[in-house]
Amino acid sequence: MLELFTDDSYVFVQRYLCRPWTPAQMETGSWGIEVQHLVLSSTSHQMRFSVGAAGLHYVGTRYGQEGLIFERLK
Numbered sequence: 001m002l003e004l005f006t007d008d009s010y011v012f013v014q015r016y017l018c019r020p021w022t023p024a025q026m027e028t029g030s031w032g033i034e035v036q037h038l039v040l041s042s043t044s045h046q047m048r049f050s051v052g053a054a055g056l057h058y059v060g061t062r063y064g065q066e067g068l069i070f071e072r073l074k
Helices: none
Strands: 002-004 009-014 023-036 037-041 046-052 056-058 069-071
Touching: none
Parallel strands: none
Antiparallel strands: 002 009, 009 023, 023 037, 037 046, 046 056, 056 069
C-alpha cells in the first residue's frame, strides 16, 4: 500500500503474502515529480515510478522481474 499526502510525504507499507509470519514493513519519506517519474525518497534510498492512467509502475530491479505496480483506488 502506498499513500501520498498533500504535504509531499508518503507512507509505504509492504507485506509479503507468501510469508504471512513476517511483520509488515513501513517506510516513510517525501515524494516529488521529476521529469516523467514520481520519486519516493526515504532516509535509506530512492524509488522511481512511471506514472500511467492505471497507477504507478516501479522503474528498477529491486522488486524482481515482475516489478512493483500500484493500481489507483477509486
